[in-house]
Amino acid sequence: MSQEPFSGGASSSAGDSSSGPSSSQARGNPSRPPNARPTYVTVGSGSTSASAAALTAMLESDSGYGGSIMGDSVAGASQHRGWHPGSTEDMPTPSHTPVLAGETSEASESERRILASHVHQLVYNQNRVALGRCINRTVEALQELQRKNASWPAHYPSVQRVDTPTASYPPTGRTGLTRTQSDTGDFDLPISPSNASTRPNIPKRALTSSGEDIAEAESSSATRNRPVPEPRLITPQIAQEFSILKLDLKLGGLSQTELVHSLEKQSIASLLDGKISQSIRHLLSLRERIEDTSSKVLVTGDLNAGKSTFCNALLRKKVLPEDQQPCTSIFCEVLNASENGGVEEVHAVHKGKLYDRNDESTYDVYPLKDLEKLVVDNDRHSQAKVYVRDIRSIDESLLSNGVVDISIIDAPGLNKDSLKTTAVFARQEEIDVVVFVVSAENHFTLSAKEFIWNAAHEKAYIFIVVNRFDNIRDQARCQRMILEQVAHLSPRTFKESAELVHFVSSNAIPTALAGRGGGGGGGGGGSDPSDDDVDEYGGDGERPKGREPDSDGPGKKNKGKEKEKERIQDFENLEQSLRRFVLEKRSRSKLAPAKTYLLNVLSDIHTLAAVNRDVAQSEIDRVTRELQDLEPLFEQSVKARAEVSDEIDRTIEQTCSEIYSHTRSSLSAAIARVAEEDLGVHYPGFLSAFQYAEDIKLAMLDQISTALTSCEEAARQRTVQGVSSIKALGLLHLGNEYVDMNFRSDVMFRRRRDALVREIDTEVELWDFFDLSGLLHRQEKVAGTSMALTAVGVMGSRMVGGVGWVDGIIGAARVMGTRGIRTLVIPGMVLAVIAAATYAVSQIPTALPRRLSTKLSAELTTIDYVHQNSDRVAKEVRKILRFPADNLRVGLQRSVEKLTARREETTKVRGETEVARKYFGNLVRESGEIRGAVQSVDLEGPAPGIAGAYES
Numbered sequence: 001m002s003q004e005p006f007s008g009g010a011s012s013s014a015g016d017s018s019s020g021p022s023s024s025q026a027r028g029n030p031s032r033p034p035n036a037r038p039t040y041v042t043v044g045s046g047s048t049s050a051s052a053a054a055l056t057a058m059l060e061s062d063s064g065y066g067g068s069i070m071g072d073s074v075a076g077a078s079q080h081r082g083w084h085p086g087s088t089e090d091m092p093t094p095s096h097t098p099v100l101a102g103e104t105s106e107a108s109e110s111e112r113r114i115l116a117s118h119v120h121q122l123v124y125n126q127n128r129v130a131l132g133r134c135i136n137r138t139v140e141a142l143q144e145l146q147r148k149n150a151s152w153p154a155h156y157p158s159v160q161r162v163d164t165p166t167a168s169y170p171p172t173g174r175t176g177l178t179r180t181q182s183d184t185g186d187f188d189l190p191i192s193p194s195n196a197s198t199r200p201n202i203p204k205r206a207l208t209s210s211g212e213d214i215a216e217a218e219s220s221s222a223t224r225n226r227p228v229p230e231p232r233l234i235t236p237q238i239a240q241e242f243s244i245l246k247l248d249l250k251l252g253g254l255s256q257t258e259l260v261h262s263l264e265k266q267s268i269a270s271l272l273d274g275k276i277s278q279s280i281r282h283l284l285s286l287r288e289r290i291e292d293t294s295s296k297v298l299v300t301g302d303l304n305a306g307k308s309t310f311c312n313a314l315l316r317k318k319v320l321p322e323d324q325q326p327c328t329s330i331f332c333e334v335l336n337a338s339e340n341g342g343v344e345e346v347h348a349v350h351k352g353k354l355y356d357r358n359d360e361s362t363y364d365v366y367p368l369k370d371l372e373k374l375v376v377d378n379d380r381h382s383q384a385k386v387y388v389r390d391i392r393s394i395d396e397s398l399l400s401n402g403v404v405d406i407s408i409i410d411a412p413g414l415n416k417d418s419l420k421t422t423a424v425f426a427r428q429e430e431i432d433v434v435v436f437v438v439s440a441e442n443h444f445t446l447s448a449k450e451f452i453w454n455a456a457h458e459k460a461y462i463f464i465v466v467n468r469f470d471n472i473r474d475q476a477r478c479q480r481m482i483l484e485q486v487a488h489l490s491p492r493t494f495k496e497s498a499e500l501v502h503f504v505s506s507n508a509i510p511t512a513l514a515g516r517g518g519g520g521g522g523g524g525g526g527s528d529p530s531d532d533d534v535d536e537y538g539g540d541g542e543r544p545k546g547r548e549p550d551s552d553g554p555g556k557k558n559k560g561k562e563k564e565k566e567r568i569q570d571f572e573n574l575e576q577s578l579r580r581f582v583l584e585k586r587s588r589s590k591l592a593p594a595k596t597y598l599l600n601v602l603s604d605i606h607t608l609a610a611v612n613r614d615v616a617q618s619e620i621d622r623v624t625r626e627l628q629d630l631e632p633l634f635e636q637s638v639k640a641r642a643e644v645s646d647e648i649d650r651t652i653e654q655t656c657s658e659i660y661s662h663t664r665s666s667l668s669a670a671i672a673r674v675a676e677e678d679l680g681v682h683y684p685g686f687l688s689a690f691q692y693a694e695d696i697k698l699a700m701l702d703q704i705s706t707a708l709t710s711c712e713e714a715a716r717q718r719t720v721q722g723v724s725s726i727k728a729l730g731l732l733h734l735g736n737e738y739v740d741m742n743f744r745s746d747v748m749f750r751r752r753r754d755a756l757v758r759e760i761d762t763e764v765e766l767w768d769f770f771d772l773s774g775l776l777h778r779q780e781k782v783a784g785t786s787m788a789l790t791a792v793g794v795m796g797s798r799m800v801g802g803v804g805w806v807d808g809i810i811g812a813a814r815v816m817g818t819r820g821i822r823t824l825v826i827p828g829m830v831l832a833v834i835a836a837a838t839y840a841v842s843q844i845p846t847a848l849p850r851r852l853s854t855k856l857s858a859e860l861t862t863i864d865y866v867h868q869n870s871d872r873v874a875k876e877v878r879k880i881l882r883f884p885a886d887n888l889r890v891g892l893q894r895s896v897e898k899l900t901a902r903r904e905e906t907t908k909v910r911g912e913t914e915v916a917r918k919y920f921g922n923l924v925r926e927s928g929e930i931r932g933a934v935q936s937v938d939l940e941g942p943a944p945g946i947a948g949a950y951e952s
């Protein structure tokens with residue numbers, strides 16, 4: 001089956017290009033010059049981009065063949081990049097336009113339009129693919145960032161939400177995200193004044209640094225209470241806003257900055273991790289969205305305005321029921337049957353159910369022919385999904401054109417009841433385009449005005465179809481009046497009225513009957529309205545409604561044919577505009593959000609990466625310095641450990657040996673001198689000599705104990721000195737880390753001293769009272785002096801050298817005779833004995849201490865008293881000194897271990913930080929590159945090279 005009748009609508013009529021202004025042009029926008037073609041406009045928010053204008057200009061002035069892509073220089077293309085007001089004006093096809101042999105310029109015009117459509121689709125596809133790739137790269141970068149954040153918690157610049165704008169900041173008085181300073185000079189945030197103003201309550205970066213105007217807005221107490229920024233946080237000077245990865249830290253009365261400061265680094269990292277995950281999820285859904293090729297066009301309008309007729313005309317197939325009376329009561333969505341396995345049928349969706357094609361419980365199935373019954377008075381179903389086979393080629397089809405799969409939704413006519421439902425329907429995100437059909441005869445009703453007024457706020461641009469134009473006699477006036485109303489209802493749509501407001505007669509389009517087979521073009525062959533045949537609207541097609549074949553002669557007939565042709569042309573123009581509009585709207589509704597989001601998230605990544613790269617660098621510097629400082633400390637500590645240990649040992653040894661020597665010599669001296677000391681014991685007389693001897697002994701032992709006590713005291717003093725010198729060493733080498741021990745010298749040598757009395761078991765003997773050896777010693781001395789003189793004189797030389805006074809007595813006895821002697825000797829001897837006894841007794845106080853001292857000394861020597869005690873004292877001192885010494889050793893060892901651990905930790909941190917710096921440095925570059933790629937996706941204009949290709 002040929003598709004000619006439909007595709008050839010524009011090409012079937014030959015040689016008409018010079019037949020003067022077409023009626024549509026003549027009755028078009030009053031400002032349009034005659035013979036003008038509709039201009040291409042960029043639809044959407046914001047001003048028309050220069051590149052888009054350049055493309056439209058080139059498409060307009062293009063001959064249809066264009067120049068060669070190969071041959072076109074960039075300079076040539078760039079000529080068209082600048083805005084040229086004249087280039088968008090409607091112009092007639094240039095006379096030099098090359099035309100293929102046998103082809104009319106109208107045919108080439110049609111081809112040119114198809115080509116232009118392809119360019120749109122191509123550009124759209126390129127942009128879609130490029131953005132998809134950027135999304136993938138960004139997701140990968142974010143995933144890597146997430147991994148990095150787990151091992152090296154990322155630093156987050158502190159930001160502060162400022163809700164009240166001050167007069168001085170921002171200067172424009174806008175409450176928006178304002179970037180005043182960046183640490184990454186080479187990178188611009190995507191936030192421009194224009195889009196910033198569209199984002200309400202956007203946080204502003206922290207301005208806590210002194211001298212910034214915003215500080216004036218803070219109360220003085222707030223300023224006082226403001227926490228000092230932590231070193232790990234980024235200073236407010238380089239802090240800047242995040243749009244996507246912003247941590248929303250609203251908690252109690254704390255500001256963002258305070259919160260960021262008060263939170264653990266780890267907590268911030270985990271909050272950031274959550275944000276990254278969220279962003280990845282959003283990017284994946286954006287990717288899904290841009291890869292989704294389906295697009296929905298909602299056709300709405302007044303009752304009986306011809307919406308169904310218009311939809312059928314778009315489909316070139318009579319699918320939806322048309323009636324003179326209002327008939328459509330439910331939303332009918334026309335979809336390509338290929339989405340239903342190629343089966344043409346109607347799925348009537350149950351009220352309150354969400355349509356799922358795979359779940360038959362959500363809908364009832366009807367054949368196409370039952371649609372008429374279904375749409376009239378239906379209160380069981382909420383909407384109908386109408387699957388029809390597309391009969392047009394991919395080049396012309398609106399339902400499926402290779403780039404987008406458009407489904408057309410025919411809405412019930414607007415009235416008080418349906419107005420709200422339709423408005424809600426139109427607001428759905430999946431509705432890309434709203435086409436409003438208004439009857440040229442009735443203009444806009446109140447409901448229509450209300451709908452457009454509201455929809456214009458939502459969608460900005462509305463595609464308006466002024467239908468039933470054939471019924472209007474004064475078409476120019478009608479156009480003027482309707483455009484005036486449009487200007488009032490939707491100024492933006494009015495601005496682009498050449499592209500967005502179309503005056504057509506939908507019933508002029510031949511349509512095939514639904515259900516008469518698929519792609520065969522139900523219209524059959526030869527839909528050329530110039531054919532005289534009754535089947536001029538296609539074999540199976542219907543004759544345009546309300547029209548009868550002209551039969552008033554060839555002149556009138558020709559005029560009628562011409563009019564039909566113009567109407568078809570007008571409708572085809574509408575179709576082209578609608579297709580472009582859908583594509584542009586898709587760019588805006590699907591690609592633009594992805595682009596904006598990508599730019600924002602990449603900007604955030606870039607900022608975060610730059611900040612972290614710098615933080616990592618300063619961290620490396622700090623850690624390197626720390627390591628440099630640590631090294632000598634460590635060496636010193638190791639050296640000190642060895643040296644101090646030796647020194648302590650030396651100190652202890654020296655102290656102990658000094659104490660030993662001192663104690664030994666002191667005790668020995670004390671023992672040796674004890675007999676000569678004044679023991680303070682009174683001699684009570686001969687009768688209490690034994691008691692005296694006991695007292696003397698105790699006094700002597702006491703004297704020795706006293707000597708030992710003073711030795712211990714000396715040792716104590718020495719120990720105190722030793723402890724102090726160890727402490728001094730500790731303080732010197734450990735400083736504050738030295739843990740002082742509480743040393744109490746008074747608890748030293750607590751052993752009872754009377755133990756000595758028990759140890760020394762010296763019995764006092766009789767001999768101890770008489771110092772015979774001492775006596776003899778003294779007699780010898782006497783003989784040597786006075787006695788010697790007497791003996792020399794009296795007894796001669798024999799006496800000399802005799803044995804003392806005994807020799808004298810014997811000598812005297814010889815002189816006096818034995819008898820005389822006998823009588824003298826006895827009393828003499830008695831006397832002598834008495835004298836000797838008296839002398840001996842009188843010598844007791846002198847002899848006894850000496851004897852006892854000698855005995856004690858011998859006894860003490862036997863028990864090795866001096867050594868034992870010296871050793872005991874020295875040992876106790878050693879024991880005491882060991883405590884602080886060991887304490888100091890442990891302290892020094894700990895200090896070395898601590899420094900070793902710190903050195904290892906710092907080295908580890910440096911290693912990790914170096915890896916982080918490298919990573920963030922790469923991320924800065926990578927995010928910049930991806931951002932560049934995103935920025936080069938020009939949603940406003942043609943892809944590079946295309947412009948050149950269309951240069952005429």
Ligand SMILES: Nc1nc2c(ncn2[C@@H]2O[C@H](COP(=O)(O)OP(=O)(O)OP(=O)(O)O)[C@@H](O)[C@H]2O)c(=O)[nH]1
Nearest residue numbers: 304305306307308309323326327328413468505506
């Ligand atoms: N003369 C003329 N009649 C038209 C045109 N378009 C539609 N009609 C007629 O207008 C009547 C209403 O058309 P429909 O398509 O049913 O209108 P509708 O807006 O879908 O109606 P509801 O959905 O019921 O509100 C039908 O009789 C059509 O034949 C046109 O361009 N010119």
